[in-house]
Structure formats: structure tokens, C-alpha cells
Amino acid sequence: MGDFVFYFIALCTCVFSVLAVTQRDIFHCALWLALTLMSISGVYFYLDAAFLGVVQILVYVGGIITLFIFAIKLTAHMNDTSIRQTSKQWVISVFVTLLLLLVLFKVFARTSWAEIILKTDSTSINQIGLSLMTHYALPFEFMSVILLAAMVGAIVIGKEKK
Amino acid sequence: MIPLVYFIFLSAFLFCVGIYGALTRRNVIGILVSIELILNAANINLVAFNKYLGTPDGMGQVFSLFVIAIAAAASVVGLILIIAIYRDRKALFTDGFTLMKE
Amino acid sequence: MNIAHYIPLFPFLAFVINIFMGRRLKVASAYVSIAACVLAFIFSLLVFQGFSAGQGSYSLGTWLVINGKSLNFGVIVDPLTIMMLLIVTFIGCFILIYSIGYMHDDPRFSRYFAYISLFMSSMLGLVLADNFILLLIFWEGVGLCSYLLIAFWYERPAAAAAGLKAFITTRIGDTGFLVGILILFFACGTFHFTDLKSVTGPESLLTLAAILIFTGAMGKSAQFPLHVWLPDAMEGPTAVSALIHAATMVAAGVYLVARCFPLFSAHPMALQTVAVIGGISALMAATIATVNNDIKRVLAYSTISQLGLMMLGLGVGGLSAGTFHLMTHAFFKALLFLCAGSVIHAVGTQDIQKMGGLLSKMKITGATFCIGTLALAGVPPFAGFWSKDEILLTAWNNHHPILFVVALLTSFLTAFYMARLIFLVLFGSARSQLHAHESPLTMTIPLMVLSVFAAFAGFIGAPIKEVGMEAHGGSFLIMAISTVVSLTGLGLAYLLYIRRIVLIPVSSVSGLHNLLVNKYYIDEIYDYVLIKPCLRLCQGSFVFDAKIVDGLVNAMASITQFFSGLLRKTQTGLIQNYLFVQILSLVLLLIWLLKI
Numbered sequence: 120m121g122d123f124v125f126y127f128i129a130l131c132t133c134v135f136s137v138l139a140v141t142q143r144d145i146f147h148c149a150l151w152l153a154l155t156l157m158s159i160s161g162v163y164f165y166l167d168a169a170f171l172g173v174v175q176i177l178v179y180v181g182g183i184i185t186l187f188i189f190a191i192k193l194t195a196h197m198n199d200t201s202i203r204q205t206s207k208q209w210v211i212s213v214f215v216t217l218l219l220l221l222v223l224f225k226v227f228a229r230t231s232w233a234e235i236i237l238k239t240d241s242t243s244i245n246q247i248g249l250s251l252m253t254h255y256a257l258p259f260e261f262m263s264v265i266l267l268a269a270m271v272g273a274i275v276i277g278k279e280k281k
Numbered sequence: 282m283i284p285l286v287y288f289i290f291l292s293a294f295l296f297c298v299g300i301y302g303a304l305t306r307r308n309v310i311g312i313l314v315s316i317e318l319i320l321n322a323a324n325i326n327l328v329a330f331n332k333y334l335g336t337p338d339g340m341g342q343v344f345s346l347f348v349i350a351i352a353a354a355a356s357v358v359g360l361i362l363i364i365a366i367y368r369d370r371k372a373l374f375t376d377g378f379t380l381m382k383e
Numbered sequence: 384m385n386i387a388h389y390i391p392l393f394p395f396l397a398f399v400i401n402i403f404m405g406r407r408l409k410v411a412s413a414y415v416s417i418a419a420c421v422l423a424f425i426f427s428l429l430v431f432q433g434f435s436a437g438q439g440s441y442s443l444g445t446w447l448v449i450n451g452k453s454l455n456f457g458v459i460v461d462p463l464t465i466m467m468l469l470i471v472t473f474i475g476c477f478i479l480i481y482s483i484g485y486m487h488d489d490p491r492f493s494r495y496f497a498y499i500s501l502f503m504s505s506m507l508g509l510v511l512a513d514n515f516i517l518l519l520i521f522w523e524g525v526g527l528c529s530y531l532l533i534a535f536w537y538e539r540p541a542a543a544a545a546g547l548k549a550f551i552t553t554r555i556g557d558t559g560f561l562v563g564i565l566i567l568f569f570a571c572g573t574f575h576f577t578d579l580k581s582v583t584g585p586e587s588l589l590t591l592a593a594i595l596i597f598t599g600a601m602g603k604s605a606q607f608p609l610h611v612w613l614p615d616a617m618e619g620p621t622a623v624s625a626l627i628h629a630a631t632m633v634a635a636g637v638y639l640v641a642r643c644f645p646l647f648s649a650h651p652m653a654l655q656t657v658a659v660i661g662g663i664s665a666l667m668a669a670t671i672a673t674v675n676n677d678i679k680r681v682l683a684y685s686t687i688s689q690l691g692l693m694m695l696g697l698g699v700g701g702l703s704a705g706t707f708h709l710m711t712h713a714f715f716k717a718l719l720f721l722c723a724g725s726v727i728h729a730v731g732t733q734d735i736q737k738m739g740g741l742l743s744k745m746k747i748t749g750a751t752f753c754i755g756t757l758a759l760a761g762v763p764p765f766a767g768f769w770s771k772d773e774i775l776l777t778a779w780n781n782h783h784p785i786l787f788v789v790a791l792l793t794s795f796l797t798a799f800y801m802a803r804l805i806f807l808v809l810f811g812s813a814r815s816q817l818h819a820h821e822s823p824l825t826m827t828i829p830l831m832v833l834s835v836f837a838a839f840a841g842f843i844g845a846p847i848k849e850v851g852m853e854a855h856g857g858s859f860l861i862m863a864i865s866t867v868v869s870l871t872g873l874g875l876a877y878l879l880y881i882r883r884i885v886l887i888p889v890s891s892v893s894g895l896h897n898l899l900v901n902k903y904y905i906d907e908i909y910d911y912v913l914i915k916p917c918l919r920l921c922q923g924s925f926v927f928d929a930k931i932v933d934g935l936v937n938a939m940a941s942i943t944q945f946f947s948g949l950l951r952k953t954q955t956g957l958i959q960n961y962l963f964v965q966i967l968s969l970v971l972l973l974i975w976l977l978k979i
Contacts, residue, residue, distance in 0.1 A: 125283045129291050136295055136318055140302030145310055152314050159321050162291070166332045171342050178349050183317070183356045190310055190360040194367045205305045206376060206959055212304040215963065216297050219970050223293040226977060232286050238335030242342055250338045251346075262350045269354035273361040279368075304963050375959050 125165055132158040143204050149187045153180050167241035288329035295322035307374045309366075313359050320352045385441045386433070387511055388458045390426045390468060393419040395504035398497050405493025410483075412493035416500045417479045423507060424472035431465050440513055440577065452572055457513030459576060463641055463706060467510035467634075470713045474630050475503050477829035481721055482622040484825035485728060495535060495620065502528035506631050510638060514574040515564040518639070522560070522603070525632045526553050532627060533619040545615035552612040556602015563595025567646075579645045586650070593646050593653035596639065597660075604636025604690045607664040611906055613687055617679040621724030624679060629686050629716040634709050637693045641709075644702050658698020662789040665691030667903065669796035673803065674899040677733045678723045681804050685759065686716055688793060692774060695790055701777030708770035715758035715766055715837035721830055722752040725822040726808060735807045742809040744819040747827045749809045751834040756805050758837040760798035761869045763862075769841035772865050776858055791868055798872025806880040 135158055139151035156179040163172035206212075251259050295318055302315025324345045331341025367373055397419035401412045408415065442455040479499065486495050505524030512518040534546025568574060570584035570592060582589065600606070605613035616628050627633070640647060640657060647654045668687035675681045689712050696705035725748040726741060727733055742749035758765035761772070771794055778787040821827065878884045901907070 122283060125287070129287070132291065133294055133298075136298045139318065140298055140306065140311070140315055145308050148311060148314055152317060155318065156321065159295075159325060162288070162325055163328055166288075166328050168328050168332070168342055168345075171328060171345055174346065174349060178353055179317075183353055186356055186360055187310065187314070190363055193364055194310070194373055204307055204311065206307050208959065208963055209305040212301055212963060215967050215970060216301040216304070219300065219966065220293060220297040222970055222973050222977075223297070224290065226973075227286055227289055227293070229977075230286075232284065235285070235334070238333070242331060242336070242339035246337075246339045247342055247346075250340070250343050254338055255343050258347060262347055266350060266354050269357050273357045276358075276365050277361045300966060304959060304966065376957055 121165075125162075128158055128161040128165060132162065145204070146188070146191050149184060149191060152187070153184045156180055156184070170244045170247060285329060285333040288325060292322045292325040292329070295319075295325065307376060309363050309373050309375060310360075312375070313356060313363075316359075317352060317356070320348055324348050385458070386426055387430045387460050387464075387468075388443060390423045390430070390472075391504045391507040391511065393422045393426070393504075394500040394502075394507065397500040398504060401493050401497035401500060405497055408493055410492070412496045413479065413483045416496040417476065419500060420472055420476045420479055420503060423503070424469070424476055427465070427468040427472050430460060431469065434460055434462075434465055442513075446516075449568075450572070454514060454516060454574055456517065457575065458511050459513035460511075463638070464510050466706065466710055467631075467638060468507060470710060471503060471506050471510070471631050474713055474717050474833070475499075475626060477832055478622050478626045478630075478717065478721070481625075481724070481826050481829040482620075484823045485622050485724055486620060491535070495532075498528055498531050498535070499623070499626070502532065502627060502632070506635070509635060513576055515567070515576075516574050518642075519557075519561065519564065522599070522635065523557065525627075525635060526550065526557065526603070529553070529616070529627050529632055532623040533616045535619050535623065539618065541615075542618040545612075545618040549612040549616050552609050553602040556599045556609050559595045560599025560602075563592045563598065566595060567592040576642055579643060582646065582649075589646065590650040590652050593643065593650050594656050596643055596646075597653065597657055600636030600639045600694075601660060602636070603639070604633050604694070605664075605687050606636070606660050606691060606694060607667055608905070610664060610668065610687050611909065614680045614683045614902075617677070617683050621679065621720060621727060624683070625717045625720030625724065628683065629720050630713040633686060633690055634693075634713060637690060637697065637705060637709050640694065640697050641702060641706050644697065647697070648700065648702075654698055654700065656698075658695050658783065658786055661691040661694025661696075661698050662786050663691070664688065665695060665793040666789055666796075667691075669793045669800065671899055671902050672800040673796060674896060676736050678726065678735050678738075678804065678808065679720070679733055681735070681800060682716070682719055682723055685719075685797065685800065688797060689716065689759070692771070692790060692793055695786055696774035696777060699774075699778045699783045699786055700781045701774060704770070704773040704777045707773055708767075711758070711766035711770040711837075711840050714833060714840050715755045718751060718830065718833040718837045719755040719759065721826070721833065722748055722755060725826055725830065726752075726819075728822055728826070729819045735804060737815040738808045738813070739811045740809070740813045741819055745821045747821060747830060751830040752805055752809060754834040755837050756801045758841075760801050760873060761794050761865060762798075762873070763866055764838075764841065766837050766839065766841035768865070768869075772862055775865055776861050779861055791864070794865060795868045795872045798869040799876050802873045802876030803880050806876055810881060 132155055135151050135155040139148050139155050142148045142151060156175060160172040160175035160179075163169070163175060299315045299317075299319035299322060302318065303312050306312050306315060327341040327345045327348070329341075330336075331339060331345075363373060394416070397416045400415050401408065405412045440457060440459045440461070442457045444456050445453045446456050447454045479496070482495065482499070486492055489495060502525060505521045505528060509518055509521035509525060512521055530546045530550040533549050534543050536542045537546070564574065566588060567582075570588040571578075571582040573579075573582065598609075602609045613628060613633065617624055619628075647657060665688045668684040668691060672681050672684035672688065675684060689708070693705045693708050693712070696708055725745065726738070729745060729748070730738060730741070732738070754765070758767040761768045763769075771790075775787060775790050775794075778790055879886065898904070
């Protein structure tokens with residue numbers, strides 16, 4: 120049963136992600152991306168990372184995708200489906216990407232995973248909170264600075280010039 | 282129990298899809314979408330390893346959080362840049378931006 | 384107390400002040416230079432006094448050590464140096480004062496005083512240097528200043544060309560000088576003058592070194608065949624001609640030979656060369672001076688002639704005779720140039736055929752001009768008589784009859800052309816409309832002071848030599864001959880230019896006349912034999928450089944440009960192309976590294 124859930128989620132993720140990069144209409148792309156991200160949050164739930172799954176939905180689907188949709192709507196006439204949406208190098212890109220995938224798979228296949236001692240104790244939200252406030256306090260603070268900088272930068276750039 | 286390597290395969294696939302998108306989309310927003318996919322691929326790796334290697338302080342998940350935050354910041358700045366470029370040039374296609382050549 | 388080395392520092396300080404703050408100082412820059420010069424003169428006097436009490440040469444420290452032989456920053460203090468110090472600073476002072484009047488409305492007034500100060504600094508350093516290398520540095524320094532001051536009015540093409548000519552011509556001599564120094568060092572391992580008395584080495588090598596060193600002196604003192612620059616150097620301000628091209632710098636060559644006299648006297652062939660070159664220069668320049676119509680050029684040829692006479696004096700073995708004439712000549716030639724400057728200042732032309740009757744209009748200048756002329760002509764008891772007589776006497780006593788005759792002939796010609804000069808300029812009637820007026824006091828005071836010295840400086844040397852003269856029976860005879868010859872020259876000029884008696888019609892000697900007017904065609908010969916081929920060589924080199932060297936470089940550039948043009952196509956400017964290459968490279972790198 121548990122295995123089946125994983126296969127289902129993985130399949131969804133793969134299909135949705137391929138659709139997200141190949142759809143002609145950029146608005147549809149954004150919607151497929153939202154679905155992909157939700158599937159990935161499913162992967163997180165499956166991996167006992169419930170907090171992360173929630174954050175994924177809240178931040179990505181609730182925040183970033185919304186932003187995408189705003190941007191798409193603001194640049195409306197770029198999204199006409201009659202306009203070619205893929206660049207001239209797409210055939211060779213398919214080839215190279217597949218080659219990359221092949222190489223990665225071969226590398227994984229060669230790795231002896233059996234040597235890794237698996238432990239399956241899950242991480243609680245409590246632990247994440249503790250880590251963020253103690254061991255990872257400095258990166259955490261940096262993160263807030265980066266977010267602030269991004270916000271200020273976005274406002275400055277986005278301001279209409281007189 | 283699903284083996285760890287399956288998650289890695291999933292993540293590699295997502296990564297490659299993201300790369301393909303970044304290489305082929307003409308629309309800059311499409312490229313941003315692809316980048317989000319790449320970041321998520323990395324996240325899946327982090328969370329899976331966190332689970333299977335049992336890091337006591339939840340390092341993988343904490344880093345995933347950071348990645349999500351960075352992705353949010355990158356999207357905000359990227360999208361606002363796109364809007365600024367659009368305002369300026371009324372175009373969003375990468376093959377139109379060859380200013381650096383001259 | 385060793386203070387001699389401070390002397391050149393004062394003018395150098397004045398140079399620094401004037402070159403950097405000259406625009407703000409304006410006329411005050413002249414006072415800075417004069418103050419520095421006066422201080423240098425006072426220090427020179429102190430050195431003179433100290434020397435009597437037994438001061439000598441000293442070293443300020445080691446400069447280099449070559450093969451275990453040290454080269455010092457040395458200062459030499461002996462009578463020759465002290466004499467030169469006093470001449471340079473004393474005459475320099477008056478020429479600086481004179482320059483205030485002469486240069487008063489020049490736009491580069493302070494620049495002029497800066498250069499003069501630099502010149503004085505270099506000249507004082509030159510006479511104080513106790514080794515060849517140090518001397519050479521200052522030697523080039525005075526050469527530089529000479530160039531700068533000849534070409535001072537560089538807006539005039541003639542002045543710029545004259546500066547270049549002087550620089551290049553003296554440079555030919557300097558090259559020989561440098562080679563000579565190096566040969567000397569190679570032969571006996573010393574640069575120091577004090578070691579010259581006791582040098583030992585291969586005879587032929589030392590003779591060669593001495594002759595090459597004399598080449599430097601030839602260039603600086605404008606001796607045949609390197610004399611061509613001095614007449615052209617008259618393009619510079621007249622005060623400069625007086626200081627540099629009459630009294631001091633051109634005497635540096637004579638000073639050099641005097642300084643190295645032990646080396647020359649030990650090698651008769653070198654000494655003979657000095658005497659012969661001096662004799663040729665003396666006679667040649669004197670003959671040219673008899674027909675020249677430019678007041679300054681007559682004096683310039685006279686300078687060459689007198690320097691030749693000094694060289695002749697040294698060459699026949701008369702160290703004291705040559706240097707004594709150097710001193711007296713410095714006074715009266717500086718005086719004559721300043722007089723000429725005063726005349727030019729007043730009438731605005733240098734052509735003596737257009738002047739005449741100026742004595743009544745410019746009494747002080749005229750009178751001092753006459754005194755200078757008499758001194759140069761060698762009429763007793765003026766300064767020139769004593770020193771010239773000394774040279775004649777030495778030549779006679781040391782059994783050089785031909786050189787004696789040459790010197791005698793030169794003094795005859797000297798008297799003749801100088802008399803011609805003053806008769807045409809000061810006496811007779813004006814030959815053109817000239818509004819002459821006496822020069823300002825700043826110009827006439829130096830004239831008066833220098834004329835006093837031109838008249839009486841000879842007595843400084845005369846009494847000392849009197850003891851020697853008693854020993855030689857012929858000395859009074861030679862004095863008499865010299866006086867008669869001088870007076871004959873004066874008299875001949877009087878007949879020709881005041882009485883206007885035509886002894887020989889010019890047409891009958893037109894060949895000779897043309898030869899003299901054209902200065903023996905030496906400039907033309909140089910032009911044809913040296914300058915033209917040199918220029919042709921330069922043009923050839925230029926074509927070689929432009930076509931072949933530049934062509935090669937350009938070809939390299941074109942090839943690079945061609946290939947970069949090909950490479951440029953890869954720079955599409957499309958970010959996705961770059962990203963694609965990046966990913967492809969990553970894949971290939973992975974394949975290669977992991978050997979999949």
C-alpha cells in the first residue's frame with residue numbers, strides 16, 4: 120500500500136513537471152507547476168516531513184505561484200499561444216538532457232547503496248525549531264536579511280519611473 | 282519500504298526536466314518555472330537523505346527550508362526584473378536579448 | 384671646514400625655486416638667481432681663503448666600487464678649480480644683473496633665470512668634480528643647459544636648429560670623451576684626476592685615451608673640426624652667449640685639458656695633437672672673423688680662435704699660460720659680448736655694416752667696448768696682452784717655431800678683426816637710420832665692472848711670471864714683437880675702415896674672400912659628407928620600419944583579427960546558447976571523469 124502511494128506520487132510529479140515545461144501556454148505551465156509542487160509536498164509527507172510539506176504548499180503554491188500568475192497576467196500579450204514558445208535549440212537540448220539523465224542514472228546504479236546504514240527515525244517539528252534557533256541561527260538570520268533585501272530590491276526595481 | 286535510490290532517481294528526473302526547460306523555453310517566465318523545478322529536485326534529495334540517514338538535528342529539512350526561502354527571494358526578484366524588462370522593451374523572449382553581444 | 388661642495392647647491396636651489404615658482408615670482412626670480420650666485424661667490428672666496436691655509440681635496444663618500452677600486456663623490460680643490468670657481472661666480476653675477484635689463488620684457492623671464500642657475504650649478508660642479516665620471520655628468524649638464532639656452536627662443540626656427548646643432552655636435556665629442564675615459568680606466572684602472580700624475584699603462588693606449596678625452600674638449604670648446612656649432616649658438620640671448628659661449632662653458636674643454644695635463648704631458652703625441660688642433664682652430668676662426676658682418680658671430684669666431692690659442696698654449700706645454708689666458712679671456716670676452724648685447728639692444732640689428740658712429744650715442748657701452756677690444760687685441764697693458772704673451776713665450780721657449788708663427792699670425796688677425804669691428808660699429812658715420820640710446824643701468828654697471836677687470840686682470844698673472852721672464856733673454860723681444868704685431872693689425876684696420884684706403888681691391892682676392900665668407904665651406908662639406916647620407920640612412924630605416932617591421936606587426940594583428948572574427952561568431956549573446964554549452968560540457972566532463 121505504502122509503496123503504491125509513492126509510485127503514484129512519483130508518477131504524478133514526473134508527468135506534471137514534464138507538462139509544466141512543455142506546455143505552449145505559459146499560464147497553463149504555471150498551473151502545472153503548482154500541481155508538480157503539490158505532488159512534491161506529497162513526497163515530503165511520504166518521507167515524514169510534514170512540516171516541510173505544509174511549508175511547500177504555503178510558500179510555493181500559495182505565494183510563488185501566485186506571483187507567477189501575476190507576472191504572466193501583467194505581460195499578457197507575450198502569452199499568445201500562436202507565438203513560438205520553444206527556442207531553436209530544443210532538439211539538441213532533448214538529446215543533451217537525456218544524455219545527462221542517462222549519466223546520472225548510471226552513476227546512481229554504480230553506487231553501492233547497500234553500504235549505507237539506514238535509520239528511519241523521523242525528524243520532529245520540535246527538532247527543526249530547535250535547530251533553527253540554535254545550531255542554524257546564523258544562516259537563519261542571513262536568510263531573513265536576504266528576504267528583506269529581495270523585497271526592497273523588488274520594490275525599487277518595480278517602481279514606475281517618472 | 283521504498284529504497285533511497287528511488288527518491289534519487291525521481292530527483293534526477295525532475296532536475297533534468299528543469300534543465301530541459303531552462304534550455305528551451307523562450308519565455309523568461311518559463312525559465313523561472315524550470316528553475317523552480319531544479320530547486321525542488323534538490324529539496325527532494327535533501328529530505329530523502331535526512332530521512333534515510335537519520336540526521337538527529339534535522340539538517341536536511343532545515344536546508345530545504347532555506348532553499349525554499351531562497352527560491353522565494355529569487356522568484357520575487359526574477360519576476361520583478363521580468364516586469365521591468367517588459368515595461369522597457371515590450372518583449373520577454375530570450376533570443377531578443379542580445380545586448381551583451383554589442 | 385670643507386665647504387666647497389656647497390657652492391653648486393646654491394644655484395641649483397635657485398633653479399628649483401625658479402622652475403617651480405617662476406610664474407609667481409616674476410621679476411623676483413632674477414633676484415633669487417643673483418642671491419644664489421652671490422652666495423656661491425662668497426663661498427668660493429672662503430674656499431680660496433681656506434686653500435691658502437692648506438685645504439685640499441676631499442671626498443664626500445664612496446659612490447661605486449669597481450673591481451675593488453672605489454669611485455668617490457670627490458671634490459678637488461686646487462688653484463685651477465678655485466680660479467674657475469671665482470670666474471664662474473663672479474662673471475656669472477654680473478651677467479645675471481645684466482640679464483635683468485636685457486631680458487626685461489621676455490615672456491619666459493623666470494625660465495631664463497632657472498636655466499642660467501642650472502647652468503651655473505652644473506658648471507661649478509664640473510670644476511669641483513675630482514673624477515672623470517662625476518665630471519662627465521656635469522659636463523652633460525652644462526651641455527643640456529647650453530642647448531636649452533641656445534634654443535631659448537625656440538619659436539625661431541634658426542634658434543631651434545642651432546640648439547640641435549650644438550647638442551649633436553658636442554655629443555660627437557662627448558662620445559669620444561666617454562670612450563677615452565673608459566680606455567683610461569681599462570689601461571690604468573682609475574677615474575680620479577689625482578691619480579693621473581702616476582698612471583702607468585701601455586703607452587699607445589694612454590695616448591689614445593688622452594686624444595679621445597681631448598675630443599670631448601674639442602666638442603665643448605668648439606675646436607676644429609667640431610667648431611661649427613658655436614657661431615650658430617649666437618641665436619641664443621646675448622647674455623647667454625657671454626656667459627656660456629664665451630666665458631665659462633666653452634672654456635670647460637680647456638679646463639679639461641688643463642685638468643688632465645699630467646696625462647697629456649706624459650704623452651708627447653697627445654700634446655702635439657692638442658697644439659695642432661688649437662693652432663688650426665685659432666688661425667681658421669680668426670680668418671673667418673675678418674670678413675663676417677654679424678657682430679655676435681665675429682665675437683663667436685673670435686672665441687673659437689682664442690680657445691684655439693689656449694689649446695695651443697697648453698699643447699706647447701704651457702699649463703699656466705693656457706689657464707691664464709682662459710681667465711683673462713673670460714673677462715674680456717664676456718665684456719665684449721655684453722657690449723655687443725647692449726649695442727643690439729639699442730639698435731635692433733646685428734649687421735655691423737648697418738651700424739656706425741655709435742660711440743657718441745652710447746658712451747659707456749662704446750668706451751667699455753673699446754677697452755674689451757684692446758684687451759683682446761693684446762695691446763699692453765690690457766689683460767689680453769699678458770696672457771697672450773705668455774703663450775707666445777712658451778711656444779718660443781719650447782721650440783715650436785711653426786706654432787709660434789701661427790699664434791703670432793692669430794694675434795695679428797685678432798687685432799685686425801677686432802679693430803674692424805669697433806671701427807664699423809662705434810666710429811665713422813651711421814650707415815642706416817638707427818635710433819640708438821644708452822642701455823639701462825642694470826646693463827651698463829656690469830659693463831663697467833668687467834671692463835675694469837678686462838683692463839687690469841693681466842697684472843694678477845704678470846708679476847708672478849716676471850721672475851721667470853728674467854731667466855729667458857728672449858722674453859722682452861717677444862713682448863715687443865707681440866705688441867708690434869697687435870698695433871700693426873689695429874693700424875691696418877684703421878687704414879681700411881676709417882681712412883677707407885683700398886690697399887688691395889676685393890675683386891682681386893674674391894676667391895679668398897668667398898672662401899672666408901663661406902667659412903671654408905665646412906658646413907657645406909659636413910652637410911654633403913655627413914648629414915645628407917645620415918638623413919638618407921634615416922629615411923631608409925624609416926621605410927624599413929614602416930613597411931617591414933610595422934608590416935610584420937600589422938600582419939600579426941590581422942591574423943589575430945581574422946581568427947577572433949571566426950571565434951566571435953560563437954558569442955551569440957543568447958544566454959541559452961551559453962547555458963547549453965555549459966550543460967553539454969558538464970555531461971562530457973562527467974562521462975570523461977567517471978569513465979562511463
